[in-house]
Amino acid sequence: MAEDGIETPTKKAGRKTSLDEKFANEERAPEHSRGPFNSDPNSTLKTPAYKKKVQKFIDHWSFTVWMTVLTIYALFGDDIRLAATDKDSDNVFYSLSVVCLFFFTLEIVLGCVAKEGYLLSFFFWLDVIATLSLIPDIGWIWDEIIGESASGNDATQASKIARAGRASRAGTRAGRIIRILRVIRLIRIVKLYKLSQEAKNNTQSNGGLRRTSVVFRGASYTPDFNFDWPDPHSLTDFQMSASQTFKEDISVHSNRPVDHQETPEEEEFKPPEETKVGKKLSELTTKRVIMLVLGMLFLLPLFYTTMWLDVNTSYQYGIEVLDRLRLSGSPDFNQAWKYYIDEHKDLNTPLIYLEIENTPHKWETSTSPDELRSTEKELVTLSLIDENYEYAPLGVFDLRSDTRLEAWLNMCRTVFVCVVLSVSSILFSKDTQELVLEPIENMIEKVKKMSKNPLKAVQEEEREKLAKKELMQEEETKNKNMETAVLENTLSKIGALLALGFGEAGSEIIAANMQRGSGDVDPMIPGKKSLCIFGFCDIRNFTDATEILQKDVMVFVNEIAHVVHKIVDNFSGNANKNIGDAFLLVWKFPEEFVLNENQQLKLSNHNFVRQLADMSVISFLKIIAEINKNPKILKYKEHPGLNQRMPGYSVKMGFGLHQGWAIEGAIGSEFKIDASYLSPNVNMASRLEAATKQFGVPLLISGALQSICSARTQTFLRLIDRVTVKGSIEPMELFTCDLDSRNLERQTVSEDNEAYETKVVSKMRGEKLRKDAMEGEVRISDYFETDPDLRKMRSTIPNEFLKEFKIGLQLYLAGEWEPAVQSFKRAQEVKAMPDGPSLTLIEFINEQGGRAPPDWPGYRELLEK
Numbered sequence: 001m002a003e004d005g006i007e008t009p010t011k012k013a014g015r016k017t018s019l020d021e022k023f024a025n026e027e028r029a030p031e032h033s034r035g036p037f038n039s040d041p042n043s044t045l046k047t048p049a050y051k052k053k054v055q056k057f058i059d060h061w062s063f064t065v066w067m068t069v070l071t072i073y074a075l076f077g078d079d080i081r082l083a084a085t086d087k088d089s090d091n092v093f094y095s096l097s098v099v100c101l102f103f104f105t106l107e108i109v110l111g112c113v114a115k116e117g118y119l120l121s122f123f124f125w126l127d128v129i130a131t132l133s134l135i136p137d138i139g140w141i142w143d144e145i146i147g148e149s150a151s152g153n154d155a156t157q158a159s160k161i162a163r164a165g166r167a168s169r170a171g172t173r174a175g176r177i178i179r180i181l182r183v184i185r186l187i188r189i190v191k192l193y194k195l196s197q198e199a200k201n202n203t204q205s206n207g208g209l210r211r212t213s214v215v216f217r218g219a220s221y222t223p224d225f226n227f228d229w230p231d232p233h234s235l236t237d238f239q240m241s242a243s244q245t246f247k248e249d250i251s252v253h254s255n256r257p258v259d260h261q262e263t264p265e266e267e268e269f270k271p272p273e274e275t276k277v278g279k280k281l282s283e284l285t286t287k288r289v290i291m292l293v294l295g296m297l298f299l300l301p302l303f304y305t306t307m308w309l310d311v312n313t314s315y316q317y318g319i320e321v322l323d324r325l326r327l328s329g330s331p332d333f334n335q336a337w338k339y340y341i342d343e344h345k346d347l348n349t350p351l352i353y354l355e356i357e358n359t360p361h362k363w364e365t366s367t368s369p370d371e372l373r374s375t376e377k378e379l380v381t382l383s384l385i386d387e388n389y390e391y392a393p394l395g396v397f398d399l400r401s402d403t404r405l406e407a408w409l410n411m412c413r414t415v416f417v418c419v420v421l422s423v424s425s426i427l428f429s430k431d432t433q434e435l436v437l438e439p440i441e442n443m444i445e446k447v448k449k450m451s452k453n454p455l456k457a458v459q460e461e462e463r464e465k466l467a468k469k470e471l472m473q474e475e476e477t478k479n480k481n482m483e484t485a486v487l488e489n490t491l492s493k494i495g496a497l498l499a500l501g502f503g504e505a506g507s508e509i510i511a512a513n514m515q516r517g518s519g520d521v522d523p524m525i526p527g528k529k530s531l532c533i534f535g536f537c538d539i540r541n542f543t544d545a546t547e548i549l550q551k552d553v554m555v556f557v558n559e560i561a562h563v564v565h566k567i568v569d570n571f572s573g574n575a576n577k578n579i580g581d582a583f584l585l586v587w588k589f590p591e592e593f594v595l596n597e598n599q600q601l602k603l604s605n606h607n608f609v610r611q612l613a614d615m616s617v618i619s620f621l622k623i624i625a626e627i628n629k630n631p632k633i634l635k636y637k638e639h640p641g642l643n644q645r646m647p648g649y650s651v652k653m654g655f656g657l658h659q660g661w662a663i664e665g666a667i668g669s670e671f672k673i674d675a676s677y678l679s680p681n682v683n684m685a686s687r688l689e690a691a692t693k694q695f696g697v698p699l700l701i702s703g704a705l706q707s708i709c710s711a712r713t714q715t716f717l718r719l720i721d722r723v724t725v726k727g728s729i730e731p732m733e734l735f736t737c738d739l740d741s742r743n744l745e746r747q748t749v750s751e752d753n754e755a756y757e758t759k760v761v762s763k764m765r766g767e768k769l770r771k772d773a774m775e776g777e778v779r780i781s782d783y784f785e786t787d788p789d790l791r792k793m794r795s796t797i798p799n800e801f802l803k804e805f806k807i808g809l810q811l812y813l814a815g816e817w818e819p820a821v822q823s824f825k826r827a828q829e830v831k832a833m834p835d836g837p838s839l840t841l842i843e844f845i846n847e848q849g850g851r852a853p854p855d856w857p858g859y860r861e862l863l864e865k
Helices: 019-028 049-059 061-084 089-113 122-132 139-146 159-203 263-267 275-305 312-328 333-344 402-451 454-467 470-480 483-502 503-515 542-570 607-627 631-639 640-645 679-695 754-775 780-786 788-794 799-813 817-830 838-849
Strands: 007-009 016-018 214-216 219-221 238-241 249-253 353-355 362-365 377-380 393-398 530-540 572-581 583-586 594-597 602-604 652-667 673-678 700-704 718-725 734-737 859-861
Touching: 007 249, 007 607, 016 353, 049 061, 049 089, 061 402, 089 122, 089 139, 122 139, 214 503, 238 780, 275 402, 312 333, 312 353, 312 377, 312 393, 333 353, 470 788, 530 542, 530 602, 530 679, 542 583, 542 607, 542 631, 542 640, 572 594, 572 673, 583 607, 583 631, 583 679, 607 700, 607 780, 607 788, 631 640, 652 679, 679 700, 679 718, 679 734, 679 859, 718 799, 718 838, 780 788, 799 817, 799 838, 817 838
Parallel strands: 652 700, 718 859
Antiparallel strands: 007 016, 214 219, 238 249, 353 362, 353 393, 377 393, 530 583, 530 652, 572 583, 594 602, 652 673, 700 734, 718 734
């Protein structure tokens, strides 16, 4: 079933189901049928069309980048205005603040429309307060609120001066409050942090940003792309979340086919999905950290007197003294006037204007109060003043140095709070992440991998363990008693046991059942037709060996099985069934090399097809070599009981190789199943193995397999007969590969290291060989000349013998049996030892009277099963 195409074939021939229908079908499916790790089924499936459009707009990368820029400005813009610019630039900053206010409001509205649960939520109110805190940054509005328009320096009447003083004091207090409220904008830093994490996790090997789920105000949703699909060539990079079991991200690119299958490299770098438990704990931790940090920032200033009281400085005290001296007519007034100016004009916040209304007493500098912002000047007058008082004093102080310093410090505080939020969030969640979330996520990731490809998941875990051996040993030592560690290790063992028990043929059985949302197990899934190479091998004289070895027969079989399975695995094969003394091995052709023509499977003309066929031949030849030199196997030659029953005993095996189609699936019932292959082609491999006894050779290869081997490998295979087998009328050619295992030297020390690392390294070496063979980096047929064991076993096979036998076989097939017998006899003389195929054909000819019958078809019937 194609999961990332535009259409998916159903069971009915010719029927196509669109993704829209596919989603609708799942929406109608009962809850228990959904996978255990699927997203909430109500999250996107019932989303109205207008909400989808809003979600698309919010999730678009350009909108995200724009809101990020505005967020950074909102955090630092007003402080930059005060720290680095003059009053003339204020209108530009006010305009930018209006833009921020508009888009933040728009974002809140869109969030309420598109995101379920956002309205009136925790993050909603924080966003509202953060957005409203922008109003004081807009001077056009804020000056009206605090009455700044009435506090200009042109006040020449007592009422204006009084209002100016009150407005200045009110503005100072309001500024303190606003500085506190403005801190809440830092909540947007959390959003920026989460968005950056999303971008980091979703950056793929193609350099693009692939969005899976989008964090919006601390909550997460997966964009819904359940809409009519456009022309594939007009698609831009985006991601849909398909509501299938274990929802898979499907990346659609404008430069790819829509039915693009993820490559192993893409799968390897695919970012892990956050679990629901992890998401919930992350949100709770974020909320608590935000409340703690903001609570401290809000509450601590409330405990300072400067928040509630105006500090009685020399500015205010001096104005009061000047007013009293003037009223009393004291001769010290002029001296006090001069002293007040001299003491305050050179301060860090200097006096720039001093006047007593309706008197000639007025002093000013080159800096006009009108050039300063309301926050950059302080208006000082009498603390209690009657608006009808005609001689109100007024002093104006330049606070630019303090304002700029405060702006820079405010920016530093913003950065500091960002760091505090990040560090606090990390520290608060670190223990939970390490002790609970990471083990849970690891277990979920393992289950997901096993649900897709159990064998691959186990192999990947073995490689990871080898690569991180020391680190994992340290972690296991530290966490060996933790329940999560026990569960994780148990899950790994269960996965390994499933892979061992079911093998390649059971991968889909495991996957289908692990993806089921319910707790039921249904092993009887429909079979699947595949093209494979089937190898069957059997231990000779096994009944006698069992009677002699008794309980040790299990060790005997398993030592041989280890040799067989290991070598087959190294050459891209898989062990399928162990039937006492026999083993069924399978080399499955990858689906990309199998063509479906008129409902008939056919192999493509790809080099890897020939390479895989060569691997099956080479692996059986290597097994023959190994059982004749491995000390663990050769030790049975010295076994007293075996030699007494069978003098000169040695372990011998027969091998049969054939290729064709088979139905792959579960065989049995709900009480017990085996994952295997059913096909006449599987039986044919077994018959070929049985026929090795008739022909006196260790290996028989069918013509069907020989025909797909590489041309070079074919030169090493000898045609020995053409036969029909029981149940078939089509003649089949039989081939063997001539070997003489007597030339092999016994290993002094077993090369078969049982260490865990060796198994993993062997697996990795086999995978590399398969990859190199698929890419044409190596030629498997080179093993005939480069492998020392194969060279030794073939070194004593004379070419003259092969030529003479070939002549005899051609005469035999042509019906000229008398000269054929002479050629077979000469071939044995050249070989200087009995040749099983020659003896078999001579015996058959003699049984038929030495002459071919008039209706000889050029092949014979192989009667023995």
